[in-house]
Amino acid sequence: MTFILFCLFVALNFPSQSLQQTKNPITDFCRRFGHQTAVIDRKLYIDGGLVNWNPISQNPLNYTNTWLLYNDLDSTGSAGGMPQIYSNLTKNNTVPSVSGGILWADDVNKVFYQYGGEYQTSPETFAFWAYDTLLNQWNLTSGVPPGIERVSWGAGATINDLGYGFYYGGWLNAQNTPGWGGLPMATSSLIKYDMNANAWTNNTGPDNTGRAEGVMVYLPASDGGLLVYFGGIEDPYKNGTIVGANMSNIHVFDVASSKWYAQNATGEIPDMRRKFCAGATWAADHSSYNIYLYGGQGINNITGFDDAYILSLPSFTWIKVYPSSGEGSSPHGLSSCNVIDNSQMLVIGGYFAENQNCDSPDVWGTHNMNLGEDGPENALWDKYYPNITKYLVPTPVISAVGGG
Template identity: 55%
Template sequence: MATENIVLLTLALLVDLSIQQQKDPLQDFCRRFGQQTAVIDRNLYIDGGLVNYNPLTQNPRNYSNPNLLYADLDVNNNGMPQEYDNLTKPADAPDVSGGVLWADTVNKMLYLYGGEFTQGSPQSFSGWAYDAIYNRWNIIKADPSQGQIQRASYGGGIAVQDGATGYYYGGWLSNASVPGWGSNRPMALSSFLEYDMLQNTWSNSSGPDSTGRAEGVMVYIPASDRGMLVYFGGVQTPYTNNTIIGQDMDDILLYDIGNDKWYFQKATGQIPENRRRFCAGVTWAQDLSSYNIYLYGGLAATAGNAFDDVYILSLPSFTWIKWYPTTPGADYPHHSMTCNVIDGAQMIIMGGTFPNSTACDIPTNYGMHNLDLGQQNSQKAKWFIFRPNITTYQVPSAIISAIGGSATGGASVRAPSHGFDNPDLQTYFQRTYLPPARSPTRAIPTSTSASSSSASSKSNSTSVGAIVGAVIGGVVGALLIAGIIYYCVSSRKRKKRNTAAKEQQEMAMKPDSVDVAMGP
């Protein structure tokens, strides 16, 4: 019987592999969820996760995504950044869901930690890094400090640039992430990991208490002496038993980096329902008088319901504000998406899986949606097309109504309504942190654009001279042919582009459909 099971499993894996090889990650796209994302320069990198192929009725399985893709923030595709799939990823690099990509934006490196394996048995933990300049994955030589590190999944992960440090709080250990875990129940961790990207060293310390937590979110704010980490949401397993309960959304955990100390703070206001597998991103007023965390969607903590809403947690008043929707209407609840704040002004929400719908998630834009965090558009819309030239944040009226001030800052409410739960927090939130500039530790070429080099010198060793010669020769002939073709079809193409642009702008005002690029 065991032999038959092995044979059946092997056949199933071969079938899955065959289907994966036949599908194009962009042309056949239907849904993406559980992925890891990070931004370096003007590229949003997308690694791993699970995918569904179009049409969903014929491809109901969740397939592991073996690709590393990226979206060029400066190339428009129907109101969203254009996505590409021409980056390399070796077969032995982990394809996981629920991990984190720590970005070293100065050295142009991505470090992959954590995650679950959907296909096959989990690999033993080893560090992997992606070089965004040379389009190359590398196994990181293990440091002795790595010896006790295990691969966790769906914890709170964030990279802090001034120290080139990756942080990871909580998460699950299970048979999908740890070899030899067997039939043991998944365990939520109470530990706190730090990874020094420059020194390749790890430290594993205790978190704020002995309670295991997972599936929440952690963000960084430039408060106190060296910045603070803010964690909230998800589920927890109390130390006394294995019961999984929701982490109340008014319980906010804070880690002060400079003083290496954890704090708890109660929030008030329009508190969201308990949830997990949501995503969030943070931005702040120009004068740092408020730090505003935007939360989207998620799955109910202990039930099967999901959410299609946006809440804002404004610090240091610790006030929750419901931002979307403000009126009843059709919704499309989903979870397991990622949020990336771009230039502090917009937040790209990528992917998610829809438990109550069989529709695909905007195949033309590969499941990307955009929040205009300051509503800096002529319609004052919250969901709007992505615009790469918006590089500053304006505090929206909903936050100003709650904490005072103006679009540029000047918040008058800078403490919780019932006071800080620890007097240290009052002191820390009176200070702001300006991170010092950090120099790269390796030579950085002038151009580091993935879109401009991934198809040439990044992935092959062809000489630059040979490429230039071939290009020049080809261009001369191509220009003669292109001139004739252009004369014949340019008028038709202009008409089609104008029609498509008009339709896309009309769609931007309809955030009530799963097939709308700007809406949820």
């Protein structure tokens, strides 16, 4: 009987496996979501996540992205004016392809580290992998100490100047932890990885509440910088009964002192959301730090969001910048946001719950925010321009908080 069931499993899965092997991640692209990204030396790397193939009506399944891709940030090779994408990098099947993790980028040594994430099927034992961008080579790092677990859909950030990677909260579940038999559990720890010393630290969060599916960004303020966290869900009773995090509640971690602070934001408060993305930039004189948020999924019965907000610090003011009124027409979450040269933010991919349309296949699901709205279109959404490398504080921020 066991042999018969095994043969049936192979028969049912062989068509999907064969289809995946025949697809080209560039020419057959339809949609991608849940992936991890990192920027090193003018390349935006895309790892893992899920993909749909074109036409999606004939390929309705979500496939694991097993390729390591990158966008060339010095080119706009597509007709849609976005960075050209390539799929010629090395990645064999021993390296995990997961969703909801992070890539910590080490700009000095030209390496990124793959942490966290979950599998579509049964998870493997946690192994910590690094990709050497100069050698086009994946390397398995030394063992991870006890107490450091693979979690997924937490919030991660990298501090390039210090060589630190951080990851706050996230889920423990049957897709990331072998042998997990209980309900998914949101964690409350802040994981720190020192890339130079190859050392891990398991720090406490702002409280004991489990959190996941929010975002965390780094700001070069204070002595050692700040980590700013908001959004997502909370698991206050540690039993899987989740509630949405109020978007006016901002958690700030001071890196130098390892202390958490709470701050209440005002202004045009975004609706509660999960699995959205965000990126940070700042004025040249550091008079304001502006965190750009895009999209996300709803908490309960709300499908999702197609909108953009700015959280401006130090005033902690929320400013809605897209659309000018009402709601956007294509709500989606599970996208990635990467700020390039402090001036533009590439928003890649997303899961569209309300339709089965492909996500701009001519530009491989790549969209660009001109953060200073100072491009040829004088608009937030614009083509990508490699020569725009300076951030000008845009009118919506000046109108709300002052400055110039």
